[in-house]
Amino acid sequence: MNVTLKRVRNPFKWISLFLPAVLQFTAAAEKLPLSFTVRVGDEVTLPCENVIDGQQECEYTRWIFIDSGNTTTVRLAKLGQIIENAKSKSDRLSVTENCSLVIKKVTVEDVGRYDCQQFISGKQISDSQVHLSVIIMTERKVADKVTLWCSVLKYEQSCSHTVKWLYEGKDVDKDNKDMKTSQSVCYAAVSFLDSHFSYKSKSNLKCEVTDGYSGKVQLFTFSPQSSGEKTGENMLSCSR
Structure with a gap:
């Protein structure tokens, strides 16, 4: 009686090769927003991670603020310019050449989420978030x-x-x-x-x-x- 022994491949080898890719994909899919922590009175620069290349003076960029209670949404900047009616924030805000948002003399009212939105022909094409503590x-x-x-x-x-x-x-x-x-x-x-x-x-x-x-x-x-x-x-x- 002839017995043929078949080579059994190690399944753990493929798991070990596949798992890192899964973990990387999961991390990318669950990418957390940028977060900054500053003390009252400091100055902070919030970066825009999704800036469209080639725009002039941040013409495609809009900044939105959502307060910590999710009760108020305020437009802070449009077409790269600070909106004058952005409540008490307007005189403390500015937009840099790379479309980052600068906040001077931070107060407790500045705690919240800041969305950097990119628009082309009036249509929003991307959004990135920054949390400020x-x-x-x-x-x-x-x-x-x-x-x-x-x-x-x-x-x-x-x-x-x-x-x-x-x-x-x-x-x-x-x-x-x-x-x-x-x-x-x-x-x-x-x-x-x-x-x-x-x-x-x-x-x-x-x-x-x-x-x-x-x-x-x-x-x-x-x-x-x-x-x-x-x-x-x-x-x-x-x-x-």
């Missing part, structure tokens, strides 16, 4: 106890940012018995007795913010908001 810092003093807050205000309802306080580059909880910290989704607080720290010591406190999607880590040196900037528990509660 804002860092706010507040200080509260009761008797001799001082509490510093660092919060992230975002466009999305869910929060992917982690926030914590650092003192001289290290976690506050390490080797700092005089400080107590607490943190939750998108915010962190640190408390201490004012008599233990001078203003110079406070300047060594930094808020570390990590974007859970991109992995980008940013450090913000503590400085309270000026009297002209919005502050209060109502904003802090929005980020929790």
Whole structure:
């Protein structure tokens, strides 16, 4: 009796070759919007990822703003020019040569989604999104106890940012018995007795913010908001 042994191909070889392509396709299909995180008062430039080549002075470009509550949609720029009736934003906005949108003196009202749309002959042919988040810092003093807050205000309802306080580059909880910290989704607080720290010591406190999607880590040196900037528990509660 003759027995013929057939060579059995390893199916895992083809899976190992096919899987990376699937993962790359999935990542491309689920490409996340660009995201920027800046603190109140900063300037930010939001890039347009889908600019049509050859246009003169961004003639095919339109910028749209959608606020964090998805309740308001505002046209900010058309034909590369800032629209004058873009509420209080118009005097702080400009469009660059490559059709990016510049926002000066960022406020909490700027938190939201920014769409860069491309039009030809009145027909929209592409769209790209940028999400803008804002860092706010507040200080509260009761008797001799001082509490510093660092919060992230975002466009999305869910929060992917982690926030914590650092003192001289290290976690506050390490080797700092005089400080107590607490943190939750998108915010962190640190408390201490004012008599233990001078203003110079406070300047060594930094808020570390990590974007859970991109992995980008940013450090913000503590400085309270000026009297002209919005502050209060109502904003802090929005980020929790």
